Amino acid sequence: MRVCFRSSVQPELLVEYRRRHAAVWPEMLSALKDAGWNNYSLFLDDDGLLIGYLECDDFDAARARMALADVNARWQVEMAALFRDSDVQPDEGFRVLDEVFNLEGQLAAATGTGSGAAAVVEH
Template identity: 40%
Template sequence: MTRDAPRQKICFLLRVDPDRIGDYLEGHETVWPAMLEALRDSGYRNYSIFVDESGLIVGYLETDDFEATLAAMSATEVNAAWGRHIGDMFLPVDDARPVGRVVPLRQAFDLDSALDSVTT
């Protein structure tokens, strides 16, 4: 299996106040159309967010250039408005990650890459 341009796979952790999980989930059931368009236009692909009952959030996205995607998204007015809308729901994940800031996790394994290495 060969892939065209490799995309960066980004996984990150955030934490929402457990008392605000309902608000967080409700907000994500009806994400503003302008926000959805900004995410797409900024380079977010295959973007998913998962939440557990403790408030731990695991996000995943694919993009061609993560730094450029973040910069493009940060430059949008809708991103600032969304941040004001949900920003007070976040808590620190740990001492290494700023509150509400996406810090990618290190990828330890990728099945497609591993399969590519043994089939070529």
């Protein structure tokens, strides 16, 4: 399952957001990996638009596993003030985007070499 989400960092805090993500706590990195967040990347635009991408077996289950990790609770508190909607924990404010195109999926469907199906997350 491929998942893409967006969120918004306060533009005046972009430098601090980048600084914190340049050296994420090792315990947090391990918790993400253990929870099934694979090939996880974040992309940040100068206006504060944050795009996240990850691959997992089941996004809801991966999020639930992270919610159980003590380090995640500490990280979310540390990061909350950097986001535009600081009333919501950053990882609860993700807006999941619909995948509308995947090159490999369409190539596989066109050549009959695979199902071409993409995972869709409903939220």
